[in-house]
Amino acid sequence: MLNTGTVRKFIEENRLDKLYAAVETGSDEGMQTFNQALATAYFQKQISIEVAVARSSNADELQEMIARGASLLQRPTTAGSMAAKAGATGKR
Secondary structure, X not given: OOOOHHHHHHHHOOOHHHHHHHHHOOHHHOOOOHHHHHHHHHHOOOOOHHHHHHHOOOHHHHHHHHHOOXXXXXXXXXXXXXXXXXXXXXXX
């Protein structure tokens, strides 16, 4: 978790129940949840599904993320997304 404006506001307002969502959607700012890290490690073949699920504090959420193919690998930087689009269309 990083000290972003949103995170700071939620802490100041004692809205701690909103912090997970702020981290979950803060990948552009360098944040990720533990399940997002586990899913990324799984898709990069660094860990098995069994290890990922065993280490997760919310295994159901993790299994759903993996089933739909969600990880931080699918959230490229602006430069990365431009390169990916160019490669997909054959333009360089």
